[in-house]
Amino acid sequence: xxxxxxxxxxxxxxxxxxxxxTILGLIxxxxxxxxxxxVFIICFDLYxxxxxxxxxxxxxxxxxxxxxxxxxxxxxxxxxLEGRGMLSYDSVYHAVLFPSYKEGPEVLTSSINALLDSxxxxxxxxxxxxxEERAGDACWxxxxxxxxxxxxxxxxxIITRHPDGLKGEAKTKGANxxxxxxxIKEFIDSKKIDYEHVVMxxxxxxxxxxxxxxxxxxxxxxxxxxxxxSSYQPIPVYNNNIWYARSIARVIELGSSxxxxxxxxxxxxxxxFSSHSMSFKTLVDVGYWPVDMISDDSVIYxxxxxxxxxxxxxxxxxxxxxxxxxxxxxxxxxxxxxYKQKRRWAWGxxxxxxxxxxxxxxxxxxxxKKIRRGFHLFESHYTWAVWAIIVTFIAPLPLIFGGGIFRxxxxxxxxxxxxxALFRITTLTLFICMLMSIxxxxxxxxDVKRQKKLVMFTQWxxxxxxxxxxxxxxxxxxxxxxxxxxxxxxxxxxxxxxxVTTN
Amino acid sequence: xxxxxxxxRYIAFSFSLALYLTLLPIILSYSLGYHIDxxxxxxxxxxxxxxxxxxxxxxxxIDGKLIPDVTPARIEELRPGTYSVEVKKEGLFPWQKxxxxxxxxxxxxxxxxxxxxxxxxxxxxDRETDxxxxxxxxxxxxxxxKTGLYKSNIDGxxxxxxxxxxxxPSDILGKKLSxxxxxxxxxxxxxxxxxxxxxLRLIANGNAAEVEEVLKSSxxxxxxxxxxxxxxxxxxxxxxxxxxxIGKGGGKNxxxxxxxxxxxxxxxxDIYNDSLYFNDSPDGKSVLYRIDLREKLFEKFMERxxxxxxxxxxxx
Numbered sequence: 001x002x003x004x005x006x007x008x009x010x011x012x013x014x015x016x017x018x019x020x021x022t023i024l025g026l027i028x029x030x031x032x033x034x035x036x037x038x039v040f041i042i043c044f045d046l047y048x049x050x051x052x053x054x055x056x057x058x059x060x061x062x063x064x065x066x067x068x069x070x071x072x073x074x075x076x077x078x079x080x081l082e083g084r085g086m087l088s089y090d091s092v093y094h095a096v097l098f099p100s101y102k103e104g105p106e107v108l109t110s111s112i113n114a115l116l117d118s119x120x121x122x123x124x125x126x127x128x129x130x131x132e133e134r135a136g137d138a139c140w141x142x143x144x145x146x147x148x149x150x151x152x153x154x155x156x157x158i159i160t161r162h163p164d165g166l167k168g169e170a171k172t173k174g175a176n177x178x179x180x181x182x183x184i185k186e187f188i189d190s191k192k193i194d195y196e197h198v199v200m201x202x203x204x205x206x207x208x209x210x211x212x213x214x215x216x217x218x219x220x221x222x223x224x225x226x227x228x229x230s231s232y233q234p235i236p237v238y239n240n241n242i243w244y245a246r247s248i249a250r251v252i253e254l255g256s257s258x259x260x261x262x263x264x265x266x267x268x269x270x271x272x273f274s275s276h277s278m279s280f281k282t283l284v285d286v287g288y289w290p291v292d293m294i295s296d297d298s299v300i301y302x303x304x305x306x307x308x309x310x311x312x313x314x315x316x317x318x319x320x321x322x323x324x325x326x327x328x329x330x331x332x333x334x335x336x337x338x339y340k341q342k343r344r345w346a347w348g349x350x351x352x353x354x355x356x357x358x359x360x361x362x363x364x365x366x367x368x369k370k371i372r373r374g375f376h377l378f379e380s381h382y383t384w385a386v387w388a389i390i391v392t393f394i395a396p397l398p399l400i401f402g403g404g405i406f407r408x409x410x411x412x413x414x415x416x417x418x419x420x421a422l423f424r425i426t427t428l429t430l431f432i433c434m435l436m437s438i439x440x441x442x443x444x445x446x447d448v449k450r451q452k453k454l455v456m457f458t459q460w461x462x463x464x465x466x467x468x469x470x471x472x473x474x475x476x477x478x479x480x481x482x483x484x485x486x487x488x489x490x491x492x493x494x495x496x497x498x499x500v501t502t503n
Numbered sequence: 504x505x506x507x508x509x510x511x512r513y514i515a516f517s518f519s520l521a522l523y524l525t526l527l528p529i530i531l532s533y534s535l536g537y538h539i540d541x542x543x544x545x546x547x548x549x550x551x552x553x554x555x556x557x558x559x560x561x562x563x564x565i566d567g568k569l570i571p572d573v574t575p576a577r578i579e580e581l582r583p584g585t586y587s588v589e590v591k592k593e594g595l596f597p598w599q600k601x602x603x604x605x606x607x608x609x610x611x612x613x614x615x616x617x618x619x620x621x622x623x624x625x626x627x628x629d630r631e632t633d634x635x636x637x638x639x640x641x642x643x644x645x646x647x648x649k650t651g652l653y654k655s656n657i658d659g660x661x662x663x664x665x666x667x668x669x670x671x672p673s674d675i676l677g678k679k680l681s682x683x684x685x686x687x688x689x690x691x692x693x694x695x696x697x698x699x700x701x702x703l704r705l706i707a708n709g710n711a712a713e714v715e716e717v718l719k720s721s722x723x724x725x726x727x728x729x730x731x732x733x734x735x736x737x738x739x740x741x742x743x744x745x746x747x748x749i750g751k752g753g754g755k756n757x758x759x760x761x762x763x764x765x766x767x768x769x770x771x772x773d774i775y776n777d778s779l780y781f782n783d784s785p786d787g788k789s790v791l792y793r794i795d796l797r798e799k800l801f802e803k804f805m806e807r808x809x810x811x812x813x814x815x816x817x818x819x
Contacts, residue, residue: 042534046527054519061511265512410536410551413577413609418534 007360009485011353015378016483019385019476026394034402038411041395042418048387049422055262056429062261062318063436066235069318074215075119078222087222093155093198094214095126095184095280099176102135103205105142107324110240111208112150114322120214126156126187126198130180134164134171156187166291171489174289174296177202181288188280196228198280202289202297206240206324207275216319217277224315228279231272231301231314235261238325239442243452245327246334247459251466252342253325254437264316269376272301272314275321294488295348302351305373306358310365322442339474346478347488349381385479388471395419434460536607538580548606552578554590556615561592574615590615627659633671636687638680645687645698647671652698652712665700665712672696677726681733682774686749688736690727694719695738697749717749718757728772728779730796737779737796742766744779744794748805758808760794 001009030037078089096115100108108129115125127150131143143159151157162179169175181200188198199221203209213234221227238245238253245253263270272278274297286307289296305312326341328334355377359370398406399415406412434457441456481488532539538549554563556574563570563578565586570578574590583606590598595617604610627644634647637657646653646662649669655662678689687698695718701711718724722741730737736747742763748756767781769791777796782789 038534039531042531043527046530047523050519050523050526054515057515058512061508065508265508267509408609408611410549410607410609411534413551413553414534418530 004357008353008357011356012350012485013483015349015352015381015385016479018378018382019479020483022382022386023389023394023476026390027397030394030397031401034398034406035409035411037394038398038402038406038415041390041398041415044390045395045419045422048391049425052426052429056432058262058265059258059436060432062235062265063439065264066261066318066320069216072212072216074212074219078215078219081219081222087197087227089218089222090121090124091197092218092221093124093126093188093193094120094201094217095128095188095198096201096203096209097128097130097177097180097184098203098205098207099130099173099180100135100139100143100205101132101173101176102139105146107206108142108146109149111203111206112146114208114210116150116153117211118209118214119211120218122153123155125154125214126158126184127154128158128160128180128184130160130162130176132162132164132176158183158187168291170292170294172292172294172296174293174299175291177296178288178291181283184280185284195281195284196279199232199277200280200283201275201277202300203275203321204323208240208322209234209275210319210321213317213319213321216317220315220317221279226311226313228282228285229304229308229312230278231304231312232277232317233264233270233272233314234276234317234319234321235264236274237320237322237440239320239322239440240324241327242325242441243445243448245325246329246331247455247462248331248466249325249327249334249338250437250456251459251462252338252470254433254440255463257440258433258436264318267313267316268372269380270314270316271298271377273297274323276314278304290354293350293354294344295350298348299351299354302355302358306355306362306365309362310369310373335470339470342470342474343478344488346381346384346475347482349475349479349482352377352381353482381475381479385472385475388467388469388473389476391423392468392471430460430463433463533579548583549580550583550604550606551609552581552586552588552602552604553609553611553613554578554588554615555613556590556592556598556617558592558595558617561590561595561598561615561617564589564591575613588612590617592617594621595619628655628662630662634675634678636678636680636689638684638687652714663711666698666710666714668710668712668714676724679727679729681729682731683733686729686733688717688727688729690724690738692723693721695724695727695736695747697736717755718747723766725766726770729774731774731777737772739767739770739781744781746796756805756808758805760796761792 026037026040082088098108098111112127115127116122129143129146131139133140140161143161147157147159158180160180160183162176166175184200188195199217201209201217217232220232224230235257237257238250242250242253260273263273276297278300282304286300286303289300290303293299301312301314326334326337328337352374355374359365359374395415399412402412437460438453438457441453444450444453478488529539532546536549536551537546539546552565554574554576559574561574563572563574563576565578565588567587567589570576572578581604583604585601585603588600588602596619598615598617600612602610602612628646630646630648630653632646632648636645636647637643641657643654644657644659645665646655650667651664651669652666653662653664672691672694674691675689676691678687680687685700687700689696689698694716697715697717699713699715701713717736718738720740722743725739727736727738729735730746734749736749738745738747742765743759744761744763744767746758746760761783763781763783764785765783767783769780769782771780772778773780779794779796780791781794782791784790
């Protein structure tokens with residue numbers, strides 16, 4: 001093992017080690033020093049409740065902004081910029097890449113139809129469907145069928161077939177996307193289009209972009225003086241099959257949407273997530289996505305961040321892209337599916353050693369920036385892994401292990417009532433989430449009963465239970481795997497649309 | 504993110520941080536039992552008094568002063584010391600105790616039972632009753648009267664005469680229902696009696712119960728127990744631990760299981776294991792003993808006794 005490999009292993013171990021040290025440390029201290037743990041729990045509970053309140057405030061403002069910008073005519077805004085010495089909006093091309101695995105034609109068709117519904121000029125759109133060779137001939141035939149169906153609708157409709165088992169690659173979405181992007185580059189080169197005039201959107205196969213998405217993206221792109229030093233992040237909502245998904249899955253996915261909305265208000269910590277866009281020039285400059293990492297959506301941001309010596313940011317766009325809720329017909333398989341999806345997201349912790357190694361090599365990024373961004377990344381994964389465990393399972397331990405003597409102290413007597421009083425405040429957040437989730441819902445399909453809207457409202461009572469059991473465990477799982485060197489492979493989330501299941 | 508959003512975010516963040524830093528010392532000191540006197544800028548240690556009464560909603564007086572809370576209540580921020588605590592509710596006897604409050608500790612009085620001043624006394628039966636017996640399952644009441652033995656439901660309803668037997672001893676020390684529920688024994692210092700409860704459905708005429716004096720003892724009977732089989736009575740009379748086989752008519756088998764040096768002071772019969780625990784001092788030192796009377800051992804033992812009796816009888 002070289003020094004560099006050893007260092008990388010060290011950074012891989014750090015998050016899991018810190019998480020387990022916290023959990024085990026608190027358990028052990030609950031036995032021997034219950035008072036210390038009780039003090040810690042009160043500090044943590046108060047921190048958590050205020051953090052929830054702070055996030056709720058940001059969520060409300062992000063939602064307000066989303067509503068305001070919904071009314072914007074982005075094409076008109078782009079046109080109004082003409083003659084101001086900026087990049088002309090009609091000189092901007094959009095390359096939309098759909099890396100897919102075994103998603104069926106109905107999933108991809110709805111995603112491509114969403115592009116057709118866009119109010120942006122389709123003749124400025126290059127659509128690429130990147131298929132995996134290992135997905136089989138049927139998928140390739142489906143891709144060919146889609147190409148035939150949609151080729152005349154866009155500037156170009158490219159299909160690519162990523163060979164399996166290329167040297168240095170892992171079975172990841174990033175490898176497929178990189179292969180697809182390289183072929184798009186060949187096309188762009190053949191048309192002699194300036195890379196800076198091309199905006200690359202890498203969409204999950206189930207991503208249905210909002211009508212205004214590309215106009216909004218173009219506006220942000222042309223008005224941004226550092227357009228090649230930014231990624232452009234829409235708000236993901238899970239509306240494609242939300243009326244048909246299980247309540248458990250809906251609550252978890254809506255929570256993810258809300259979290260993403262909150263993140264749009266915290267720019268200094270904002271990182272790309274799921275479907276997003278960036279300058280094609282940037283993508284070519286940095287050498288596309290890493291081909292051996294699972295968290296392609298966030299790692300591309302860090303790759304750019306390191307490449308541009310920390311001068312790279314994410315611009316939030318208050319337009320939505322709609323994705324599928326990871327659901328199943330029965331409850332237990334839904335929980336398992338959600339768990340696996342969240343574990344894949346939590347595997348984003350692999351970005352920590354990647355970033356740290358990048359920081360070691362890059363001497364141009366200011367130390368303070370390195371510390372701040374490194375800490376933010378570490379803190380987000382660490383908190384994700386420990387919060388639900390501390391709040392739910394560690395909190396009663398001082399009372400259990402402390403015995404009669406501890407219960408006889410004012411701290412032992414007050415702890416349950418103080419914790420309960422603090423968390424009662426968070427019900428207000430729950431109520432806000434209830435209201436917002438109703439507002440974000442797409443129109444009710446005709447075959448869905450009217451009463452379902454009531455379920456959409458009341459489903460939030462599941463939130464505390466879900467937070468307790470699936471709040472932290474996927475993150476602990478992912479961090480433990482990374483700590484032990486048991487690296488995860490990319491697992492595609494199976495999509496279900498109104499009873500139709502596709503891989 | 505436009506400028507106004509940035510401003511909102513920084514305001515929200517600063518407010519949250521300030522809120523945390525303000526609330527944390529207050530909540531922590533409260534939980535740890537410290538009180539901050541903001542007027543005098545001093546911190547002092549306190550304790551908590553936790554009061555819970557049945558019925559709840561009773562008024563609380565501390566050192567004679569009525570406090571606004573009613574039970575159940577936690578009275579916080581009490582300085583360490585002894586307080587005279589009274590819990591009162593109309594129509595109930597008040598409860599009073601001197602409770603010591605220690606710093607950072609909770610003093611609990613959570614089993615306060617307030618009894619009604621006017622007790623509800625209810626007549627169960629009009630029958631003149633010398634004595635009575637209620638088995639542990641509280642299914643019946645057996646009345647020992649001058650006109651005979653009666654039984655009724657636990658609420659006094661459905662009375663029925665079981666027997667005309669009325670010679671109840673005046674100084675009954677105890678009554679016990681047999682494990683099979685078909686016999687009741689009662690005893691005083693000089694004798695043991697058994698009431699055989701016949702099945703009322705099987706007996707159309709005649710007595711539904713019969714009473715038999717099964718033992719007259721010259722030694723003072725200290726306690727009597729049913730063996731789990733319901734056909735034997737273990738009793739301690741004087742210094743002897745005896746076992747008596749019962750049955751209607753005929754002679755009674757009595758075996759002395761143990762002769763103690765002194766009459767046992769403590770006695771306990773474990774009916775689940777048919778074991779009698781008693782203390783004795785054969786060597787001058789009083790220690791605990793146990794006699795195992797489990798069915799199998801017991802049957803073998805009784806068989807041996809019978810054989811010995813037969814041999815003696817034959818010899819005679």
